[in-house]
Amino acid sequence: MKFSITKSLVAALFAIPFMCSMAMASDIGKVTKRPLPRFVSMKAVEGNVRRGPSLSHRIDWVFKRRDMPLRVTAEHGHWRRVEDRDGMGGWVHYSLLSGARTVLVEKDMLQLRSRANPAAPVTVALEFGVVARVGACETEWCLLRSGGFKGWAPKARLWGVAPAEVFN
Structure with a gap:
């Protein structure tokens, strides 16, 4: 009994690095090699x-x-499979x-501010619901531009940036 428990423990210890690398690999897009999930914006007007990643799949909405x-x-x-603020989404070219x-x-x-x-x-x-462009994000604030105005807003009041995301 001791021998099989020891074998199982050793096997589990060797499997942990492999499982961790698999988990990290799933956070990187296979096509773009960019992080997943990540934020983008709609370039098109519509x-x-x-439902799936091809033109042969049904259009669920626009x-x-x-x-x-x-x-x-x-x-x-x-x-790209995308979702909006409400969690609604699907596949978009x-x-x-x-x-x-x-x-x-x-x-x-x-x-x-x-x-x-x-x-x-x-x-x-x-x-509420205004779309603004992001110039930069610090730990708790993001610089926004909208309607000819610009200023800093608390990151916690925005959807489209991750809480830990910092960029210029």
Whole structure:
């Protein structure tokens, strides 16, 4: 009995690095070699959302909002499985997507500030559902541009950036 338990324990210890590398590999897209999930935006004014990754699959619905942020969750050839803020999605051809970063405002009358500081002067307030372009993100704040205005907003009030994401 001791021998089989020891064998099982040794086998499990050797399997852990392999399982960890498999888990890490699943976080990288096989086509683009970019992280999954990741955020992109709609380049087109409208885009067909299909049940599967090809033109032969049925169109389930149509995204009709240019610059809408989407989360890419899978890749297959020229197709990306995406989802919106509500978790609705499907397969979209990559040519309809852009790497330009945008966010949806998740709080009504979200105040943009001149600096990434809650005490900084307010530059403008954005309504719930507004799509804004992202210039940069720090640990807790993102620099947004919308309607000719720009300012910093708390990251927790936005959909389209990951909580730990930092970029210029």
